[in-house]
Amino acid sequence: MDLRLIDKTVELLLEATHAVVLTGAGISTESGVPDFRSPGGIWERYDPTIFFIDRFMADPENVWRCMFDMHKSNEFTLWDALPNTGHRALAYLEKIGVLKAVITQNVDNLHQKAGSRNVIEFHGNMLFARCLKCGKKEGYEHVLEELEKGRTPRCTCSGIMKPDAVFFGEAIPQEALRQSFNEAEDCDLMLVIGTSAQVEPAASLPLIAKGMSTLLRGIGGIALPKSNCHVVEINWEPTPLTNDVSDFLIQGRAGEVLFHIEQKIRENQKR
Ligand SMILES: [Zn+2]
Known part of the structure; x- marks a missing residue:
């Protein structure tokens, strides 16, 4: 330096x-927090396509489940960093x-x-989630609570919650x-x-x-x-x-x- x-x-x-x-x-x-672009990073162990918007829209439950698994494995420390x-x-x-x-x-x-x-x-910000139906924003704590119970995070309006980060393919x-x-x-x-x-x-x-x-x-x-x-x-x-x-x-x-x-x-x- x-x-x-x-x-x-x-x-x-x-x-x-x-x-x-x-x-x-x-x-x-x-x-x-791992740099997703560097070699040897987290994407050699996890499938990066979970953060493609098409994949999320097709199967949000699976994407949330993958994120929860990463969180539990202590490899993806975004929520706790x-x-x-x-x-x-x-x-x-x-x-x-x-x-x-x-x-x-x-x-x-x-x-x-x-x-x-x-x-x-x-x-965007991965520590928040947004309802795809009404746009309501929640902290990740709410999402985590739902995931702990084995449920896909949903809004009070019944809409599916999506992490409030910009996914690949999103504007x-x-x-x-x-x-x-x-x-x-x-x-x-x-x-x-x-x-x-x-x-x-x-x-x-x-x-x-x-x-x-x-x-x-x-x-x-x-x-x-x-x-x-x-x-x-x-x-x-x-x-x-x-x-x-x-x-x-x-x-x-x-x-x-x-x-x-x-x-x-x-x-x-x-x-
Ligand atoms: Zn809603």
Whole structure:
């Protein structure tokens, strides 16, 4: 980990008027949430097609049963996972007004558990379930109770409950899209943490932040120029953003890097 880059990032955070972060699986691996994309992961033991919307609609009972089995096997700790130093650092930065928004591709609810308030979720949240009939939202505790009794989770209206995460084949929630594109347009600093941001819509955000792509702002199809914005990457390995889009990469574990950043900012706040 390059401490000079930590200092530089602290400087940028304190100077920024609108700093936002984009997070991905890499921030949650230190909380025991498996990165579905990495080899040797959970999907070599469980069938990933249970999270395809067609499969859920065809047989919701079976999908819930698979999820419950994973939960019981202690391999899939999503419901029990706890935030780590990285999530807590971001919650602190928001609390003191340095950070304006967290845009996440994760469905683990760990930013909220850590205390972040303005969290934009691209892929929903696995700790909630929603009724397919009336839209009522429930916490996973209710669902778990039903599953423990061997029942498929149902709403009081008798509708089937579905995990409130975006399944493969489902559309990204429009409101989350709109909000995140606005944040990318408005920010003067974006930290990209634990993600190579190669999958849309996340892939567009660093480009919009940098003014390399414009989706919303503009008149008659002509983009308005965006003032200088910094993009800083905190990733374990270089990504396609490194060199081409991001100003620099802090190579390391998200939790560790963010912990250092938090400590430096706390020292600064005392002055
Ligand atoms: Zn209902």
